[in-house]
Amino acid sequence: MLRAVALSVVIAFSVTILGGCAHKLPPLEEPTQKSSNPNPPDKFEIQGSAEAMIGDLLIIRPIGIAVTAVGTVVFIVSLPFSVPGGNTKDAFQRLVVDPAKFTFKRPLGVFE
Secondary structure (H helix, E strand, O other), rough: HHHHHHHHHHHHHHHHHHHHOOOHOOOOOOOOOOOOOOOOOOOOOOOOOOOHHHHHHHOOOOOOOOHHHHHHHHHHHHHHHHHHHHOHHHHHHHHHHHHHHHOOOOOOOOOE
């Protein structure tokens, strides 16, 4: 009973965080080469709220790690089909690199 209540609280908390905080963040801007600003803003200057950071750390990052691991296994299984098809680099990018970047390179609490 206690587990079910705790799971319900975690799910409600994550839905609130992902639904309420993620769309309020301004989009990241790529700095241009010919900027009039002598100190261009850092790429990771945008910070998420405390709630978004907690939800990201406790819910989204573990899911990202699992998705990266599953994507790696699926990539290895798909090699006999992707090598003859010539799309090994695409498969690696989509199944391994993209989930890994989302999980490990993204600032905590910032959902791009």
